[in-house]
Amino acid sequence: MATKITWLGHSAFKIDTGAHTLLIDPFITGNPLAPVKADDLHTDFILLTHGHGDHVGDTVSIAKRTNATVIGNFEVAGWIAKQGVKKVSQQNTGGTGNYDFGSVKLTIAFHSSSMPDGSYGGQPNGLLITLKSGLKIYHSGDTAFFSDFQLIGEAGIDVAMLPIGDFFTMGPEECVRAVRLVRPHYVLPTHYNTFPPIVQDAAEWANMVTRRTEAAAIVLDPGGSHDF
Numbered sequence: 001m002a003t004k005i006t007w008l009g010h011s012a013f014k015i016d017t018g019a020h021t022l023l024i025d026p027f028i029t030g031n032p033l034a035p036v037k038a039d040d041l042h043t044d045f046i047l048l049t050h051g052h053g054d055h056v057g058d059t060v061s062i063a064k065r066t067n068a069t070v071i072g073n074f075e076v077a078g079w080i081a082k083q084g085v086k087k088v089s090q091q092n093t094g095g096t097g098n099y100d101f102g103s104v105k106l107t108i109a110f111h112s113s114s115m116p117d118g119s120y121g122g123q124p125n126g127l128l129i130t131l132k133s134g135l136k137i138y139h140s141g142d143t144a145f146f147s148d149f150q151l152i153g154e155a156g157i158d159v160a161m162l163p164i165g166d167f168f169t170m171g172p173e174e175c176v177r178a179v180r181l182v183r184p185h186y187v188l189p190t191h192y193n194t195f196p197p198i199v200q201d202a203a204e205w206a207n208m209v210t211r212r213t214e215a216a217a218i219v220l221d222p223g224g225s226h227d228f
C-alpha cells in the first residue's frame with residue numbers, strides 16, 4: 001500500500017506505512033498552526049532531529065501514552081529517557097539503526113541543539129529513513145544550506161522535507177539550491193509560517209522548485225496529506 005505522509009505543521013510529520021506509524025518532531029502543543037491535539041496522536045515510533053522545544057515538542061507525553069519508541073541522537077534520546085520514557089534508541093551522527101518499519105540514518109545538519117531545560121543536546125541531525133517498502137525519505141531537520149546535501153542525495157531520495165522559513169534555518173532560495181543537490185522526486189517545505197520571523201510564500205517557493213529543479217514540490221496545508 002502507499003505510504004501516507006501528513007504535515008502536522010512546522011517540522012512535524014506523521015508517516016503511515018500501513019504497518020507502522022512514525023512521528024517526526026511532534027511539536028503540537030504551542031504550535032498555533034497545529035491541526036490536531038497531541039492527545040489524539042497514535043504512533044509506534046517518534047523520530048527527533050534535535051533538542052529544541054519546537055522539535056521535541058510533545059514527545060514525552062505521546063511516548064508515555066502510546067509506548068512508542070523514541071529515536072534520536074545519544075543526548076536527545078538519553079534526555080527523553082530521563083523524563084521517564086521507557087523505550088528509546090540512542091543513535092549518533094552517521095549511524096544507521098534498524099527497526100520494524102525499516103532503518104534510520106542520522107545525517108549531519110548545520111544548526112544547534114539544546115534540550116528544553118537548557119541541557120546539552122548533542123549535534124543536530126537530519127533523518128534518512130528507508131521504509132521496508134523501499135521508499136526513502138529525507139527530513140533535513142533545522143539546517144543551513146551545505147554542500148554535503150549532494151552526498152546525502154546519493155542515497156536516491158524519493159521524498160525530502162526541507163526548511164524554507166529562513167531566520168532559524170535556510171530560506172526559500174537556499175532551499176531550492178538544496179533541492180538541486182539532494183535531487184529528490186518530491187519535496188515538501190517545512191519550518192515556515194509558524195511564527196512571524198519565518199513567514200514565507202510557499203507557492204512562490206514551489207514555483208522556483210518547478211522552474212529550477214527536477215523535483216515536484218508538494219505544498220500541504222497543516223493536516224494535509226499525500227500518498228507516496
Ligand code: NI
Nearest residue numbers: 050052111142
Ligand atoms: Ni532548532
Ligand code: MN
Nearest residue numbers: 052054142168
Ligand atoms: Mn526549529
